[in-house]
Amino acid sequence: MSKLVEVINKLAAGVFIVIMEIVTKLSDEIYFNLIRDDRYLYFVKGLGVSIQLTFYAALIGGAIGILVALARLTNNKVIKVIAEKYIDITRGTPVVVQLLIIYFAIFASTKIPRVVIASIAFGINSGAYVAELIRAGIQAVDKGQMEAARSLGLSYSQAMYHIIMPQAIKNILPGMGNEVISLWKETAIAGFIGLEDLMRGAEIVRARTFSNYTPYLVIALIYFYITALMTMILGKMERRLRKSD
Amino acid sequence: MIKVVDLYKSFGSLEVLRGITNEIHKKEVVCVIGPSGSGKSTFLRCLNLLEMPTSGQVYIDGVSFMDKKNDINKLREKVGMVFQQFNLFPHKTVMENITLAPVKVKGVGKDEAREKAIQLLRKVGLPDKDYEYPNKLSGGQKQRVAIARALAMDPEIMLFDEPTSALDPEMVGEVLQVMKQLVEEGMTMVVVTHEMGFAREVGDRILFMDEGIIAEENTPAELFQNPQNPRTQSFLSKVL
Ligand SMILES: Nc1ncnc2c1ncn2[C@@H]1O[C@H](COP(=O)(O)OP(=O)(O)O)[C@@H](O)[C@H]1O
Numbered sequence A: 001m002s003k004l005v006e007v008i009n010k011l012a013a014g015v016f017i018v019i020m021e022i023v024t025k026l027s028d029e030i031y032f033n034l035i036r037d038d039r040y041l042y043f044v045k046g047l048g049v050s051i052q053l054t055f056y057a058a059l060i061g062g063a064i065g066i067l068v069a070l071a072r073l074t075n076n077k078v079i080k081v082i083a084e085k086y087i088d089i090t091r092g093t094p095v096v097v098q099l100l101i102i103y104f105a106i107f108a109s110t111k112i113p114r115v116v117i118a119s120i121a122f123g124i125n126s127g128a129y130v131a132e133l134i135r136a137g138i139q140a141v142d143k144g145q146m147e148a149a150r151s152l153g154l155s156y157s158q159a160m161y162h163i164i165m166p167q168a169i170k171n172i173l174p175g176m177g178n179e180v181i182s183l184w185k186e187t188a189i190a191g192f193i194g195l196e197d198l199m200r201g202a203e204i205v206r207a208r209t210f211s212n213y214t215p216y217l218v219i220a221l222i223y224f225y226i227t228a229l230m231t232m233i234l235g236k237m238e239r240r241l242r243k244s245d
Numbered sequence B: 001m002i003k004v005v006d007l008y009k010s011f012g013s014l015e016v017l018r019g020i021t022n023e024i025h026k027k028e029v030v031c032v033i034g035p036s037g038s039g040k041s042t043f044l045r046c047l048n049l050l051e052m053p054t055s056g057q058v059y060i061d062g063v064s065f066m067d068k069k070n071d072i073n074k075l076r077e078k079v080g081m082v083f084q085q086f087n088l089f090p091h092k093t094v095m096e097n098i099t100l101a102p103v104k105v106k107g108v109g110k111d112e113a114r115e116k117a118i119q120l121l122r123k124v125g126l127p128d129k130d131y132e133y134p135n136k137l138s139g140g141q142k143q144r145v146a147i148a149r150a151l152a153m154d155p156e157i158m159l160f161d162e163p164t165s166a167l168d169p170e171m172v173g174e175v176l177q178v179m180k181q182l183v184e185e186g187m188t189m190v191v192v193t194h195e196m197g198f199a200r201e202v203g204d205r206i207l208f209m210d211e212g213i214i215a216e217e218n219t220p221a222e223l224f225q226n227p228q229n230p231r232t233q234s235f236l237s238k239v240l
């Protein structure tokens, strides 16, 4: 009987020590990676940069996407071919390569802030995907809609504006939301041009603390929860859109 | 009213219309019958240039529809069209479906367009559906709204492409009823249909199409009782 008590006591002591070690390690990790020298600020500032980047890139991408989608619909062959080449090239090369080319080849010698350059680069990249989304959304509208509109005497652009686009938007919006979510994650390569985004913030902290993975774990959590938040908002929007059918 | 001369239409290497010449006169009701795939829809769609003919001419009131100098949208105002699949605008109410074209194309005032729409809805037997969305309507109701929508442009001629083929049988009658009313009012109409009873009753002239040509045309009485072309005979023996 006393033997059993002894074993349990030893086990409990062992578990306690392990827990204490984990807690100590964890608090050390938290202390060195976040608290000491206000290192959490690298994450906060990085988060701000990443959000900014995503926001402006989405705006630029949306605008380019609409223009390019329209360009593909025109009868002007030259404009059409340019739009198609843009989409092919953008979708056929890695975004990090595009970012570096745009930075070094075009903007490096200028005084334009890096956030702006990166926003433009990501916007140009995203624009190609948005253009495809818009095209697919328009094509998914029943052909009979255009025919009915034209048979009533509406011009092509009137039919597009009053009949096709309002229906296409319902097809396009969910994809647009997903595009913003991908952008949010893709901007993690902005450090390649020296921008101190969330990812870069983690690298800076890691260089100071020599922690193996804690800084990355921190930003993984941040990326994940912001993605989850955006997914939730998108889901709500989609449900509302479907309701209006 | 509408005249087509030597109309040809190909889709790639597929020759769908192979030389059609015909004239539809004012107040005439012409029914087009024929086997599926014979080019009836294509012919009808060439009449308002939803399909651009490969060659030939389409005239409306003597004005060439194909001459690029003439405004195709202006000419289309004169030609109403009703589709097999209704093609109502799902994001717009019945009222908006009907008033959109008069307001945007003809520049009619909104109030005037609404008043007219209410009259038309009464005429097609749907006086209380103006604020419904199309998906709340039955097939027969949708097609009657589609007819009202086309009529709102005050067309000189109405084209119908199998207007009752997508309907449940119990709804065919209500749509045919509205069309008969139009006939009585003297509307010029071209109707592609499988409703032989309707064609016989209201048609002034029947065109039997086969393999891209008008194989036979005659008054309903003659064509249904005394078909001359063996292909007409064989088609009628199958559908009557
Ligand atoms: N847009 C199109 N592209 C290619 N082929 C078509 C098109 N529209 C019709 N066709 C073909 O033309 C032929 C005639 O079609 P259609 O005029 O619809 O016949 P119907 O109305 O008499 O059944 C069919 O073989 C059909 O497949």
Ligand SMILES: [Mg+2]
Residues within 6 Å of the ligand: B040, B041, B042, B162
């Ligand atoms: Mg057909």
